[in-house]
Structure formats: C-alpha cells, structure tokens
Amino acid sequence: MSTCPACSAPLQGDWKFCLSCGAPLPQAAPAAIRPDTADAGRTINLLAVIAFALGVIGGPIAAIFGHIAVRQIRTSGERGLVLARVAIVLGYVWLVVWIAAIAWIISFSVR
Template identity: 45%
Template sequence: MSESFYPSSDALRSTDTDSERGHRARGPQLGLTCLAVGLGIFLAVVLAALVFVFFGIRSAAGWSAIGFVGLAIGGAFAAVAASAYRRATAVRWWQILGSAFGVGLLLNSINRAARVDFIFIIVNIVNVASIVAMIVGGIVAVIQVSAKPPATLPHDALVAPIVGYTDDGRPVYGRPVPGPSGTQSTNVFAVLALVFGIIGGLLGLVFGHIALSQIRRTGEAGRGMAIAGLALGYITLTFILLGMIGYSVFVAAT
C-alpha cells in the first residue's frame, strides 16, 4: 500500500492550492506591507538626519548625489520585487522595505537640496505617515497572525521538505521524512516584540523574552522575530543609557 505525504509546514502555508498561491504572489499581508513601507521610509529619514549631523552635508550637489543613491537602491529592490511578481512568486517584505527606503532617501534628499517650503511640507507629511504606517501596520500584522488558522498535519504524517524551486516558482520537494503532528502557528508575542523593537519601544524586550519562553514550550514559529525584537530593544536601551550618561556629564561640566 502506498503512503501519502505532505509538504513541509512552510509549504502548507504557501503552496496548498493554485488559487492561494496566486493570491499570495501579490505580496505579503496588508499589515506586514504597511509595516515594511513605514519602516523603510523611517530608516531613510534617520539616515538622512545622521548624514546631515555627522557629515555636515549642506550643499545641493551633495544631497543630489545622495538622492541618486536612494533612487538606485529603491529601483534595485523594486526591480527584484517586479521580477518576483512576474514569475508569480511571493513579493517579500524586505523587497518592499528596500524600495520604500530608496524612495524615502530620495524624497528627503530632494527636500534638503531644494529647500522649498512646498516640498518641505509634502516630505514631512510622508515622514509622519511612515510612522503611522509602522504603528498601524504592526497592529494589523498582529491581528492577522493571531487570526490566521494554523496549518495542520495528520498524526504520523510524512513531511516532504522543500529543496528548491522551478523556474516558474513552484516548489521541488525532497525525500519524505516523518514530521511533527499537530499545528504550528506564529507566536503573537514574537510579532509584538518585533513591532515594538522597530518603533524604539522597550516593550520589545518584554515581549521578546515572553515570546522565547513560550516558543520553547509550544514549538511555535516566530523565534527569529522575537530575537530581532530583543536586539532592537537592547539597542534602544543602550542609546537611552548613553544619552543619560552624556546628559549627566554635560550638566556636571557646566
């Protein structure tokens, strides 16, 4: 009697049916898309501010050069995303983030090079909207992850891991091996840790440790997001402590 096997858990989430594959090929879910766009533009704003403060670039020529760099970066990521879309494969969140980063860097460079009030207002509206997109996108992403039904596997099912992809983006499965039964979903606290770590909140530390503790017990997905949230949270804490030390030294010196 022949045995049936199932794709790996990742494949169950991304290759169940042709209709689902076609839908997901359009890109990540709405929440993650908004989060990636907002984070990309926000990182561009931070980079432009750091360049202005530490490198002292004031000339229009200097900011024009930085704007061309942003255009090249955004164009490169957008080309990769467009290529994935044409192949009917998923557009990844980092492709969206890179495209948004390039656009944000270009807009902020134009703003600093032109020094026109109208452009200043438009660019700052975009910058504020990026922060709103991060917050709203993070909340929506958490809701979508928590509401998404997990993939299920029958008891003692054989799982075929993905070992590669064909030219048209279809997965190639390897030798079936015994896989875990039950379900695997993404830990909600891991998503929260990443969201609050990105927006600079110390809650990323709290949610990150909670997520890792739960993932060790339950075997849920999301360990990478929890670690990323912890790293960003500790970076935020480091900057806060350095700022407090620097302020104390400044006050003592004066």
C-alpha cells in the same frame, strides 16, 4: 510509495530515474511541500510580533517581551522565534542608546 509513470515499477522517494526502465522521474513535491504546510498550520506568537514592533519603534522593553515570547514559543511550538530573537537584539541596542543619551544629558547638566 509511488510508482513509475512509464512502467509502474515501485519507486523510492529520492530516485531521479526509474531503476526498471530508466525513465526520468518528476521530482515529487511531497518532501519539499511538507515543511511548508506544517508551518502554515502553526500560528505566529503574538507576543513575538508585539516585541518586534516595540523593537522597531525604539523601546528597550522589546528585549523583555522578546525573552517572554521565546519562552512561550519553546513550549507552544508557535512560529515567530526569529522575530522574537530580533526583538531581543533590538531591545538591547535601544537600551544602550538610551543609556548613552541619558549619560550625555547628565554630562551637560553637571557642567
């Protein structure tokens, strides 16, 4: 609970003007800052980073690492859920690319 800088009346958090004196109130940062500071305290999941790196390099194993990372993040509450999800997508994309490349090579050797 804060008070008005002009008249010291008690204020509710989401008021834009003081209801006692009508003074405009500075929009207090606490509500906006809280998610950031909470976020900063959480460590990023290492496996999610590794999975993402593998996904960028081009390994289908990124999908497996990504799935494990998502499971770890769900239980530990770590950061990196988006990173892990991207890694899963990249892993599956590479899997399709690899299968297509292998099928293409086989089609040549059969001929």
